[in-house]
Amino acid sequence: MQIQDLPYPDPGVPDARSGPRFLWWLGRNQLGGQLKSLAWGLLHFVSVSSLPFCVGLAVQAVVDRSGGRLALTGVLMVICGIGIAVGDTFLHRAAVTNWITAAARVQQLLARKAALLGSGLTRRVAAGEVVAVSTGDVEKIGWFVEAASRFTAAALTVVVVCVGLLVYQPALGVVVAVGLPVLALAVLPLLPRATRRADAQREKAGRATELASDTVAGLRVLRGIGGEELFLDRYRRASQEVRHAAVRSARMWALISAIQVLLPGLLLIAVVWHGVHLARQGRIEVGELVTVYSAVMVLTYPLRHFEEIAMAYSFSRPSAQRAARVLSLERTTDAGGSRAADAPTGDLHDPATGLLAPAGRLTAVVCGDPDAAGRLAERLGGHPAEPGPSVLLGGVPLDELPLDSARTAVLVQDKDPVLLSGTLRDLLDVPASADVRAEAALAAAQCGDVLDALVQGALDAGDPLDARITERGRSLSGGQRQRLALARSLITDPEVLVLDEPTSAVDSHTEARIAQGVRELRTGRTTVVFTSSPLLLDRADRVALVHEGEVVAVGVHRELVRSEPRYRAVVTRETEDEAAAPGTRHGRAAPRGPLDDEAGPRGPLEEIEESA
Structure with missing residues (x-):
């Protein structure tokens, strides 16, 4: 696999049983790239390690006054230089390719898993952890995958040089052959402690990142309650903990690096001392002493890769563990499907709650528990939070x-929709039936003032669709973001559209117009709206009350307000005892204050119904 061939047609099925197994699986799936990197690494390292032998031969040729051997040695040094240059160039190329392709494979796997799980992913794994895995952890995993082949080439080179020294000069070769394994293994006892400190640093850094992102996301609320300094102090403390942990981790890795410098120096001293002693006895030639000395000096270069692979594994193992934990998540239902790909049509029915949304009708669902409403909305879209009977569309189980x-058949818009950065045209460029134009969807969602605000904020945008939306739509109010998300959902024109509190952040007058616009635009299509707003409920063809996980009442809004105390308690904000009291003036709604800068107070139910 080359970089230009990315993305992978199929990234494969990962072994997500553990972090090390996942790393091993990645390495096996890049065997061609690993072997290529290994071959170029061997050429480079062997060429570098051959230079001491050439130097020793040259020195001995000068001592023996042999011009022919000196010229031959010069030719050999030129060949080694070419091997070093070629090997280093293509080793770097192969290593970078392995790094990028491994990271791309992991990102594709994570993206596929996120698409498979949908909103269920963030219910089972923190959003901050998902972001950490798909960014920093992916790079660390790629680092280890590409470093493995270079380490293997360095280890094989060390073995070849040791064998060569034993054959070339056994008396000094034994010292080197015994000393080098000690150098390679000396830092192993320190690695567990270094790994624990690195893990502690990453854990504290992750908490600080989550705290920072939560603070930024809630900055408007924090300013409203004067909590900026409080959360700033918390972030200061968290960042200081990260700094202290980073210093502790750096000290351990500095100690490991110092050992990697100290021990080769001690080995070099031992070789020189023993070699000089042998040379004075006449047991070795001067050229042989220079060769062994130079070989030990040069071997410190491949030995550095032993430290690198230890660091790469220490950093990538917890990253791979987090990635494996995300990739091991499975849907509560089968995602493969056993029926034809054509989406069915007809009534939407949930056997678990008894909810029925007739085809082509606008059905409103009232649920006293907002969290239960969100879970039910996801369930209607085929994303159940827990196992259970499948939702039926036209009698066909979605599973x-x-x-x-x-x-494609069922689209769910949750209560906190996300707007991606880019132009409004990009936002509305979604898979759709082409039966609903962008202008019609924006008009139904009452986005006229939103378009004006976007154009005013972007002076170079003559067409409102070319106006840019900032990250997550932070420059817009909550109601404006909600209406743009609703327009995006309307454009897709699915067979079934499920909306979870689509107007919770808009004022009453805008909500009334949205209710009418959605009803007209979705004529002939199945629409399910989770809401407790009388304005939306009064526009629905059918209203269902869900209580304690099952449908307990079905009818139209005005009938249910008069006849069902539990329904009235949710819609009018009364307690069930007040709603059921004989003297209660049924149908009176408690006023609701503004939810954002657009919202206004809501009056009694009679006034709402009159305005509707």
Whole structure:
């Protein structure tokens, strides 16, 4: 696999049983790139390690006054130089390719898993951890995968040089052959402690990052309650903990690096001392002493890769463990599907709760527990949080449909939709039936003032669709973001559209217009709206009350307000005792304050119904 061939047609099925198994699986799936890197690494390291032998031969040729051997040695040094240059160039190329392709494979696997799990991913794994795995952890995993082949080449070179020294000069070769394994293994006892300190640093850094992202996301609220300094102090303390942990980790790695410098120096001293002693006895030639001395000096270069592989594994192992934990997550239902890819049509029915949304009708669902409403909305879209009977669309279980077909048939917009940065045209460029134009969707979602605000914020945008939206739409109010997300959902024009509190952040007048616009635009299509707003409920063809996990009442809004105390308690914000009291003036809604800078107070239910 070359970089220009990315992305992978199929990244494969990972072995996610553990971090080391995942790393091993990655290495096996890049065997061609690993062997290529190993071959170029051997050429480079062997060429570097051959130079001492050439130097020793040259010195001995000068001592023996042999011009022919000196010229031959010069030719050999030129060949070694070419091997060093060629090997280093293509080793770097192969190593970078292995790094990038390994990281790309992991990112594709994570993206595929995120697409498979949908919103269920963030319910089972913290969003900060998902971001950490897909960014920093991917780089560390790629580092170890590409470093493994270079380490193997360095280790083989060390073995070849030791064998060569034993054959070339046994008396000094034994000292080198015994000393080098000691150098390579001397730092092993320190690695567990270094790994623990590195893990502690990453854990503290992760907590600090989550705290920072949460603070930034809630900055508007923090300013409103005067909590900026409090959270800033918390982040200061967290960042100082990260700094202290980083210093402790750096001290350990500095100690390991110092040992890697000290021990080769001691070995070099031992070789020189023993070699000089042998030379004075006449047991070795001067050229042989120079050769062994130079070989020990040069071997410190491949030996540095022993330290690098130890660091790479220490940093990549927890990263691979986190990636494996995410990749091991499975949907609560089968995503492969056993039926044809064509999406069915018809009524949407949930056997678990008894909820029925007739085809082509606008159905409103009232649920006293917002979290339960969110779980039910996800369930209707084929993303159940826990195992259970499958939702039926036209009598066909969504579990038996291929995941792409199920998502094409049923679209769920949750209560906190995300707007990606880019132009408004990019935001609305989504897979759609082409039956709903962008202008119609924006009008139904009452986005006129949003378009004006975007154009005013981007002076170079003549067309509102060319106006840019900042990251997550932070420059817009909550109601504006909500309406743009609703327009995006309307453009897709799915067979079934499930909306979870689509107007919770807009004022009453805008909400009334949105209710009418959605009803008109979705005529003939199945729409399910989770809401407790009387304005939306009054526009619905059918209203279902879900209580304690099952549908307990079905009807139209005005009938349920008069006849169902539990429904009235949710919609009017009364307690069930007040709603059921004989003297209670049924149908009176408690006023709701503004939810953002757009929202206004809501009046009594009679006034709302009159305005509707």
